[in-house]
Amino acid sequence: MRMLLKARLDTDKGNELIESGRMGDVLNSIIQQLQPEAAYFHPERGRRCCLLVFDLADPSQIPPTAEPFFTQMGAELEMTPVMNLEDVQRGMAALKG
Template sequence: MRMLLNIRIPHEPFNNFVREGTVGEVMARILEETKPEAVYFTEQNGTRGAILIVNLNDPSEIPSLAEPWFLKFNADCEFRVVMVPEDLKKAGLETLGWKWK
């Protein structure tokens, strides 16, 4: 299942990793481990943020996606199910429209 992983990263300890020059190494390790389909870095409510598109085969995989962000950056993580247009085509909206008229 395709999921959007929304991450809000507080200033600390991230700033400390930047000062030490190790933030790139830590980020690379997390991304290498989680293998996201896509990654976008952005600002979220005045703090650093990231949006990852990940594939989830089983709900038991959620900790392996979230814990690196929790443990290394004290980040907040939110998961949302997302669809690409092909997924939406399979949803049967035409049938649902008739059923719930």
């Protein structure tokens, strides 16, 4: 299932990761694990934020997906099922018949 992961990083933990030079390694590890189809980074309400769109094959993947954000970044995390245009079109076609 295509998921949108939104992580708002704790500023102090983010600062520690940047100052120690580990932020790039942590992000690269997450990107390698999730293989997102899209990854965006932006400020939100004064915090570092990232948006990742990735495939969640099974709900049992939620803990290993979420833990690096919690433990290493102190992040607030949201995961929401999302659709692309093709998914919406298939869903709408199913309503017709």
